[in-house]
Structure formats: structure tokens, C-alpha cells
Amino acid sequence: MKRPKLLETVLRNLVSKPATIQYPREKTTIEPDFRGIQYADLSKCTGCSLCSIECPADAIKMTPIPQEYAVPKINPRRLYPLINYGKCVYCYRCVKVCPVNAYIVTSKYDIAGPTRYTSEDLSLKTLKEVKSQ
Ligand code: SF4
Numbered sequence: 360m361k362r363p364k365l366l367e368t369v370l371r372n373l374v375s376k377p378a379t380i381q382y383p384r385e386k387t388t389i390e391p392d393f394r395g396i397q398y399a400d401l402s403k404c405t406g407c408s409l410c411s412i413e414c415p416a417d418a419i420k421m422t423p424i425p426q427e428y429a430v431p432k433i434n435p436r437r438l439y440p441l442i443n444y445g446k447c448v449y450c451y452r453c454v455k456v457c458p459v460n461a462y463i464v465t466s467k468y469d470i471a472g473p474t475r476y477t478s479e480d481l482s483l484k485t486l487k488e489v490k491s492q
């Protein structure tokens with residue numbers, strides 16, 4: 360690069376906006392069809408296991424619903440799909456195959472952290488807790 364060209368580039372960059380953003384202080388723009396984390400609404404889920412069987416990343420483990428939750432009669436086995444977001448590839452196959460449209464999709468993506476992140480809390484929040492007597 361010739362000197363005058365280099366000087367021109369330096370001066371231009373000094374006054375231009377940065378190409379990067381200060382993530383996570385500054386949030387990134389999310390496209391409307393972005394695939395973020397998804398979880399099953401257990402008021403609709405029948406515990407059929409289809410999403411778990413179809414998952415190409417083996418990220419869904421059918422898991423017993425804890426006793427303190429009231430489970431709808433449509434789910435006699437009291438099982439729910441627990442998603443390990445660390446294994447998920449966000450193909451949304453589970454969302455598409457669910458026969459009762461139980462999946463809730465979100466645009467949340469900032470899930471990195473020191474602990475294993477799963478759909479447990481999100482899914483269990485869709486059920487009512489049974490009051491202890
Ligand atoms: S989005 Fe794809 S990889 Fe992730 S849990 Fe669903 S089926 Fe599995």
C-alpha cells in the first residue's frame with residue numbers, strides 16, 4: 360500500500376463508527392425468524408416422546424415430572440422432554456414433529472455460562488405446583 364493511501368485509510372477509520380459492537384453491554388440485532396431456545400408447554404405435552412426420538416442431536420431426554428406438579432390427564436406417563444441446550448443444534452425438528460404443537464419458541468440465544476443449561480425451569484413453569492397439605 361502506498362503511503363498516501365495508508366494515511367487516507369487511517370484518517371477515515373479515525374472518524375468512522377466501529378465495525379464491532381460492545382457485546383454483551385450492547386445487544387445484537389435479532390432477525391425475526393431467528394431460532395433461539397425452545398421448550399415444551401407441559402399443559403399441552405402428552406409425553407409421547409416423538410420429539411426425543413426425532414432429535415438428530417440426541418439433545419432431548421424424556422424425564423419424569425416431579426411429584427409436586429399437577430400433570431394433565433393427557434400425559435399419563437408423567438414424562439416431559441428435557442432439552443440439553445448444550446447439545447441442541449436448533450434445527451427445530453422437535454417443534455415441527457410435535458403432534459400437539461406443545462413447543463414454545465423464543466429468540467433467546469445468550470445462554471453461555473458455567474452451568475449446564477436445560478429446559479427444566481422453563482417447562483416446569485408451565486405447570487401448576489400442587490399445594491402441600
Ligand atoms: S432443535 Fe433440533 S437438535 Fe435441538 S432439541 Fe430440537 S430436534 Fe433436537
Ligand code: SF4
Nearest residue numbers: 404405407408410457
Ligand atoms: S412431541 Fe410434543 S407431545 Fe410428544 S413429548 Fe414432545 S413435546 Fe410432548
